[in-house]
Amino acid sequence: MRISASVSTIPYRELPGIIREMELAGVDAWHLDSIENREIFDLAEFLSKLSDRPRDLHLITSDPVKYWDEIRRTGIEASTIQLERLHSPLYIPRDLVGKVGIALLANTPAEAFLPYVAEAAWLLIMTTTPGYSGGTFQTSHFEKIVRFRLSYPNTPVFVDGGVVPEIAAVLKLIGVVQVVSGSFLLSGTGVEERAISLKEAKIEEGRVKEIMVRRSHWPADFKKFLEETPADNSAEFQWFINKRGELSRINKVLSGNLPLMIHEELPLTLLVKAMERFDGDTSAVAVVNDLFQFTGMLVLASHLSKK
Numbered sequence: 081m082r083i084s085a086s087v088s089t090i091p092y093r094e095l096p097g098i099i100r101e102m103e104l105a106g107v108d109a110w111h112l113d114s115i116e117n118r119e120i121f122d123l124a125e126f127l128s129k130l131s132d133r134p135r136d137l138h139l140i141t142s143d144p145v146k147y148w149d150e151i152r153r154t155g156i157e158a159s160t161i162q163l164e165r166l167h168s169p170l171y172i173p174r175d176l177v178g179k180v181g182i183a184l185l186a187n188t189p190a191e192a193f194l195p196y197v198a199e200a201a202w203l204l205i206m207t208t209t210p211g212y213s214g215g216t217f218q219t220s221h222f223e224k225i226v227r228f229r230l231s232y233p234n235t236p237v238f239v240d241g242g243v244v245p246e247i248a249a250v251l252k253l254i255g256v257v258q259v260v261s262g263s264f265l266l267s268g269t270g271v272e273e274r275a276i277s278l279k280e281a282k283i284e285e286g287r288v289k290e291i292m293v294r295r296s297h298w299p300a301d302f303k304k305f306l307e308e309t310p311a312d313n314s315a316e317f318q319w320f321i322n323k324r325g326e327l328s329r330i331n332k333v334l335s336g337n338l339p340l341m342i343h344e345e346l347p348l349t350l351l352v353k354a355m356e357r358f359d360g361d362t363s364a365v366a367v368v369n370d371l372f373q374f375t376g377m378l379v380l381a382s383h384l385s386k387k
Contacts, residue, residue, distance in 0.1 A: 081252040082108040083278055084136045084238075086262025092126065098271055099130045105275030109136040109158070111240075111260045113210075116141055121150045134158055136260075138183060138240070140210050142167040151176060160204045160238075163192060172199055181238070183210065186224045190231040197232055202258075208241030215263075217242030222291035226254055229379040230293060233363050245281035250291060253283060253352065255381040283352055289344040292367045292376035319360060320368075325350030327357055340365040344375050355380060 085107045090098055099110075110127050112135060114120040124135050134157035139147060144161050151159055157178040161170055164185055172180045181202035184193060193203055205225055208215025229237055239251055240260035248259055265274050320330050323343040340360060342351065344367050355362070362380040369375050 081248065081256065081279075082258040083275060084109040084111040084258055084260045085265055085275070086111040086113065086240075086260055087127070088113045088120065088123065089262070090266070092123075095126070096130055098266075099127075101272040102265070102275050103131060103133070105272040106279055107133070107275050108258070109134045111136045111138065111262070113138050114140060114147075115210075118147075118150065121154050121156075124154045124156055128154070134178075136160070138162070138204070138210070138260075140165050144170065148173055148176070151178070158201075160202070162206075162210050163196075164188065165210075170196065183240075184228075185210070186221045186241075190228050193228070193232060193235075197235060200235065202236040202238055203228060203232060204238040204240055204260075206240055210240075215242045217244070217247045219290065222250060222254070223293050225251070225256065226291060226293050226377070226379055229255055230364060230377060233379070243278070245277045246284060248278050249281035249283045250286065250348065252281070253348065253381060254291065255379055283348045286348040287344070288342055288346045288348065288351060288367055288378060289375065291348070292344070292378045294376045295374055319358065321346060321351065321354045321358075325354045327354050341368050341372075342366075342378065344369055351380075 085102050087095065087110050110131065110133060112120050112124060114137065120137070124137065127135055137151070137156050137159045139159055140162045141147065142165055152175070155177045158181070159178055160181040160183045162183045179201035181204055182193060182196045182200040183204040183206055186205050186207045205228060207217050207221045225237065225239065236257045237255065238258040238260070239256050243251070243259045243261050244264050251259055261278055264278070265271055318330055319327060319340050321327050321342045323345040325346060340358065340362065342365055362382050365378050365380060366374060367376040367378055
C-alpha cells in the first residue's frame with residue numbers, strides 16, 4: 081500500500097529535512113490540499129525541487145476550471161476533485177500531464193461515482209472533513225469503503241482521514257491501494273519511524289463481521305448481485321474459512337457459487353494467515369454464519385493470496 085504524506089501545513093524552512101526523512105521511510109507521494117487556494121501551486125513547485133516523487137493535489141473547489149492552467153503549468157502528476165463541492169458537472173481536460181481522480185465523502189452514496197467511473201483514474205474516499213487535518217477515523221467507515229470496492233472493483237481506491245497504523249493495516253487487507261497521512265506522520269518527532277509504522281502495519285484485532293458490508297445494509301438487489309457472480313461450474317466444492325481460520329472444501333451450498341466463503345466471527349489476524357494459503361479469487365467473498373446463511377460480503381486485496 082502506498083503512502084501519500086500530507087505536507088501542506090509544513091513551513092517551507094522545515095520541508096527539506098522532513099522530505100528527506102519521509103523518502104528514507106519509503107513515502108510514495110506528497111499530498112497537497114487546496115480549498116480555493118492558489119498558493120498551493122507555489123508549494124507544488126517548491127516540492128519539485130526537493131523530490132522527484134509525485135505531487136498529489138486534492139482540489140476542493142466549486143469550479144476546477146479556474147485551476148486547470150495552474151495544474152498544466154506546474155505539471156502536477158495527480159489531481160483529485162472533491163465531487164460534493166462542485167456547482168456544475170465536472171469536465172476533465174484531455175491535455176493534462178497528470179491523471180485525475182474523484183474524491184467523495186464516505187457517507188456519500190456509492191452511486192454518485194458512477195458518472196465518472198470511465199474517466200476517473202481513482203476514487204479517494206474522505207473519512208474526515210476534506211482539507212482539514214486532525215480528524216478521527218470511525219470504524220464504521222470500513223463497511224462503507226468495502227461497499228465502494230464492491231461497486232467499483234476495477235477502480236483503485238484511496239483513503240484520506242485519520243489513518244494510523246492499526247487503520248492502515250485493515251485498509252490494506254480490504255484492497256485500498258493508497259492512504260493519505262498528515263497528523264499522524266507529523267505529530268511529534270520520529271517522522272521516519274512513523275512512516276515506516278504505516279507501511280509495515282500489522283492487524284492486531286477485529287473480526288470479519290466488523291468490516292463487512294452487512295446484508296441488511298446492502299441494496300435490495302443483494303440476491304441478484306450474488307446470482308450474477310460468475311461461478312466455477314467445473315468444481316464440486318467451495319472454499320470455506322471457518323472461525324478458527326481453517327481453510328476447507330465443502331459442497332456448494334450457496335446460490336451465488338462464490339469462490340470463497342468466510343465465517344463472520346473469523347478474527348482478522350487469522351484471515352490474513354488463511355489468505356496466504358488460498359489460491360483463488362478474492363474480488364468478492366461471501367460472509368456466512370454457522371448455518372451457512374449469508375450475513376454480508378467482503379472484498380480482499382488480491383495480493384494476500386498466493387498466485
